[in-house]
Amino acid sequence: MTRLITAAITGMIFGIGLALSQMIDRQRVLGFLDVAGSWDPTLLFVLGGAVGVTLVAFRFVLTCSRPVLDDRFYLPTRKDIDRPLVAGAIVFGVGWGLAGYCPGPAVAGMTLGVWNPVLFVVCMVIGSWIRSRIEEHSRASTSASSTA
Amino acid sequence: MQEFNPLSATVGGVLIGISATLLLLLNGRIAGISGIVGGVLTARSQDVLWRWLFLISLFLGAALYRVIAGDTELLPDRFAPILMIVGGLLVGYGTRLGGGCTSGHGVCGLGRLSARSLVATLCFVASAMVTVFLVRHVLEISL
Numbered sequence: 013m014t015r016l017i018t019a020a021i022t023g024m025i026f027g028i029g030l031a032l033s034q035m036i037d038r039q040r041v042l043g044f045l046d047v048a049g050s051w052d053p054t055l056l057f058v059l060g061g062a063v064g065v066t067l068v069a070f071r072f073v074l075t076c077s078r079p080v081l082d083d084r085f086y087l088p089t090r091k092d093i094d095r096p097l098v099a100g101a102i103v104f105g106v107g108w109g110l111a112g113y114c115p116g117p118a119v120a121g122m123t124l125g126v127w128n129p130v131l132f133v134v135c136m137v138i139g140s141w142i143r144s145r146i147e148e149h150s151r152a153s154t155s156a157s158s159t160a
Numbered sequence: 161m162q163e164f165n166p167l168s169a170t171v172g173g174v175l176i177g178i179s180a181t182l183l184l185l186l187n188g189r190i191a192g193i194s195g196i197v198g199g200v201l202t203a204r205s206q207d208v209l210w211r212w213l214f215l216i217s218l219f220l221g222a223a224l225y226r227v228i229a230g231d232t233e234l235l236p237d238r239f240a241p242i243l244m245i246v247g248g249l250l251v252g253y254g255t256r257l258g259g260g261c262t263s264g265h266g267v268c269g270l271g272r273l274s275a276r277s278l279v280a281t282l283c284f285v286a287s288a289m290v291t292v293f294l295v296r297h298v299l300e301i302s303l
Binding site for chain 1: 164165166168169170171172173174175176177178179180181182183184185186187188189190191193194197198200201202209210211213214215216217218219220221222223224225226229232234235236237239240241243244245246247248249250251252253254255256257258259261262263265266267268270271272273274275276279280281283284285286287288289290291292293295296297303
């Protein structure tokens with residue numbers, strides 16, 4: 013129960029941060045990505061502010077043996093740089109460049125009362141679901157062939 | 161064009177960093193929005209509710225700011241359904257395949273000094289910049 017409350021509070025802080033920093037304005041994000049146009053440094057300051065905090069604070073947090081409200085940290089365990097990582101990042105970047113939205117700002121951007129972020133989020137969920145189905149399918153066929 | 165505001169950008173970024181820190185410290189979770197969204201459909205059932213609460217609160221937090229700050233000015237924009245559909249599908253597919261987005265790999269992964277996240281961040285920023293360059297300056301289509 014407490015974990016649900018903290019999830020809600022942290023989500024709210026995240027949303028306030030995205031709105032205050034104007035990341036919900038996709039044209040501002042596109043302005044950052046458009047290095048050959050009139051470049052807008054906003055996103056660099058947002059990322060700088062955020063990573064500035066996590067770089068310092070995560071060092072402390074990850075020295076704890078477990079989080080305050082759970083038995084363990086849920087962290088990615090992989091260390092290798094493989095093709096799916098790079099390919100996925102590149103595909104994500106193309107979509108980000110086309111729409112000017114990445115997942116967080118798109119969800120927060122639905123407060124703007126315009127259709128762009130809503131349509132984007134629906135299609136993003138579909139895209140993620142398609143990929144997870146493909147992964148499930150390939151897992152199923154690998155285990156089927158290994159048992160055969 | 162509305163002025164670039166380094167103060168609100170930095171303070172907003174710091175809030176995002178604080179949020180990510182609290183979620184990790186308290187719940188042991190990475191504040192990666194693509195992962196949290198993706199898990200809404202595919203995570204084990206006991207893992208679904210906190211994701212919904214986080215996302216709904218993220219939406220409400222942005223709404224709260226906009227109510228308090230008044231009508232914050234936005235840059236001129238237009239409805240771009242094709243870009244939203246194609247962009248949304250690619251962002252959903254790519255973040256699932258690559259295991260994260262701007263928040264998961266960028267904010268949290270860089271904070272953990274993860275080499276995977278550094279590579280991913282460099283790749284998606286570069287591919288987004290190349291995409292915008294090609295569409296805006298080579299094809300000369302407004303985004």
